[in-house]
Amino acid sequence: MLARDAWGELRGRVVFWFSAAVLLVALAMAAFPGLFARLGPNEACNLRMSKHGPADGALFGYDLQGCDYWSQVVHGTRASIVVGVAVTVFALLISILLGLVGGYYGGLVDALISRLTDVFFGIPFVLGATVVLVAFPDHGIWAMTLVLVLLGWTTMTRLMRGQVIAVKDMDFVAAARMLGASDRRLMFRHILPNAIAPVIVVAMLNVGNVIAGEATLDYLGVGLQYPEVSWGLQLNIAQTFFADHPHLLVFPALFLTATVLSFLLLGDVVRDALDPRLR
Amino acid sequence: MRYAAQRLAQAVPVFFATTFLIYAMVFALPGDPILALAGDKPVPEQVLAVMRARYHLDEPLLVQYGHYMLGVFRGDLGETFTGQPVSELLQDRWAVTAQLALTAWIFELVVGIGLGVLAGLRRGGAADTAVLAGTTFVIAVPVFVVGYTAQIVLGLNLGLFPTAGTDEGWPGSYLLPGMVLGSFGLAYVARLTRTSLVENLRADYVRTATAKGLSRRRVVGLHALRNSLIPVVTYLGVDFGNLMAGAVVTEGIFNLPGIGQQVFQSIQLQEGPVVVGVVTLLVMIFILANLAVDLLYGVLDPRIRRARA
Numbered sequence: 239m240l241a242r243d244a245w246g247e248l249r250g251r252v253v254f255w256f257s258a259a260v261l262l263v264a265l266a267m268a269a270f271p272g273l274f275a276r277l278g279p280n281e282a283c284n285l286r287m288s289k290h291g292p293a294d295g296a297l298f299g300y301d302l303q304g305c306d307y308w309s310q311v312v313h314g315t316r317a318s319i320v321v322g323v324a325v326t327v328f329a330l331l332i333s334i335l336l337g338l339v340g341g342y343y344g345g346l347v348d349a350l351i352s353r354l355t356d357v358f359f360g361i362p363f364v365l366g367a368t369v370v371l372v373a374f375p376d377h378g379i380w381a382m383t384l385v386l387v388l389l390g391w392t393t394m395t396r397l398m399r400g401q402v403i404a405v406k407d408m409d410f411v412a413a414a415r416m417l418g419a420s421d422r423r424l425m426f427r428h429i430l431p432n433a434i435a436p437v438i439v440v441a442m443l444n445v446g447n448v449i450a451g452e453a454t455l456d457y458l459g460v461g462l463q464y465p466e467v468s469w470g471l472q473l474n475i476a477q478t479f480f481a482d483h484p485h486l487l488v489f490p491a492l493f494l495t496a497t498v499l500s501f502l503l504l505g506d507v508v509r510d511a512l513d514p515r516l517r
Numbered sequence: 518m519r520y521a522a523q524r525l526a527q528a529v530p531v532f533f534a535t536t537f538l539i540y541a542m543v544f545a546l547p548g549d550p551i552l553a554l555a556g557d558k559p560v561p562e563q564v565l566a567v568m569r570a571r572y573h574l575d576e577p578l579l580v581q582y583g584h585y586m587l588g589v590f591r592g593d594l595g596e597t598f599t600g601q602p603v604s605e606l607l608q609d610r611w612a613v614t615a616q617l618a619l620t621a622w623i624f625e626l627v628v629g630i631g632l633g634v635l636a637g638l639r640r641g642g643a644a645d646t647a648v649l650a651g652t653t654f655v656i657a658v659p660v661f662v663v664g665y666t667a668q669i670v671l672g673l674n675l676g677l678f679p680t681a682g683t684d685e686g687w688p689g690s691y692l693l694p695g696m697v698l699g700s701f702g703l704a705y706v707a708r709l710t711r712t713s714l715v716e717n718l719r720a721d722y723v724r725t726a727t728a729k730g731l732s733r734r735r736v737v738g739l740h741a742l743r744n745s746l747i748p749v750v751t752y753l754g755v756d757f758g759n760l761m762a763g764a765v766v767t768e769g770i771f772n773l774p775g776i777g778q779q780v781f782q783s784i785q786l787q788e789g790p791v792v793v794g795v796v797t798l799l800v801m802i803f804i805l806a807n808l809a810v811d812l813l814y815g816v817l818d819p820r821i822r823r824a825r826a
Contacts, residue, residue, distance in 0.1 A: 353531055361535060362796065365765070458769075
């Protein structure tokens, strides 16, 4: 079995355990920030401590508002993780559906889906997202998710479609069809499981990219807004002060990089494990 | 040739659909531009009507879009709500962004492919490990963090590059921003080149070439590399458009007066015409670059050329 082989391969990789551990901590921080942070978001801030560096009792120092930076950075985890995972899951569902339908039926449906993909693929990410987000100034985390899904489903859809086309002419599909399997059964029981592995890998890499993209929009000031807490927002504030107060930049950047890096590394090792040609 | 025509025929509707989508999105922004022009003063009904008619604001969106595209093909990007022609506003800015994107692109091309080949030829060696680790790291660090760090360390502390602005012209002022902008793509290019080269070096035709007694240099340079570069060329083609569009952040950090900064300001000021103008041209560049890549395939790979004929 491919899955068991892959697991055997994964188990022996240090990188896998490293990135899995980082992601586990990040997930825990996102789900239960209270376990890690001393204070709640924007709680017990003291303006007199504004921008003070790391000191006793404040491991990461203080932010612009004089809040404990460690607590703030921990609370920032949730926005990144939720957006990254939610966007990828929705985009994955869209790409599975469109890729299966387009690749399997071909013809007019496929042409329509492919051109639609081209249209959305052509919209520049930062500018497109900025236009939409400025049009709806009161957006929260779910509106951000929607925008990122809208701009981010194309790559996986193209890949999925290509995979389906490659798999649908294989002998086992023909055999199942001769046994009288319906289109839906063929698509979901026979083609999907054999076509999805590379798409899953890209999805894992995609989580990292979405998190970086969300942080970029926050950083530009068009994403989440105060009083939300996110790494991108912290970096947005840090840009003005970081020459004299580098801790404002370093800590959220560190957390952001570690999270994105772990998703990318995880995607990489899973790809290596699934693709025996690269061994 | 037939293939080229077919690809062009596909690209045209995509171009119109994408630009219309952008157009609709931008002009769906809340607020009435004519009322905004007048500030706090009340505007008489007749003036409103005349102004709306002049800017085609009283017609359906699709007709407005038609008027706009006709203008674009005559080189007229419309004017801002204060009456300044958009093309004039963008003229100098395009040059800045194009120079920046080109610097980044050359950096990706040369250093990216170079590192990829270095790593691919010695798979599993020290250079390979270093390139893999380094590129993964570069991909993971957000571009604005790379930008600020480079600006402070290389520009301010070490004084190797100018920290901001375009005073030194090209290439001086564009080297550091170009490297920052291109760092992400460089990492991708290096990894793509490596993977692709590793796969091709194991192919039968490489073994044949070696068995024929060709020198290693010729086998790698002429046979393996040419085949390996196909996915890399695809990426580089698509990425040029991305670099132009993604320059917003880099231009902001290094204070380069390019289109990215302009369009970002315009979005926030709800200057629809500028936004639509820039994005329309960007989409055009993007689609043309994709088309060029498709046509380049045939040159690089005879198999594709024959399959099409």
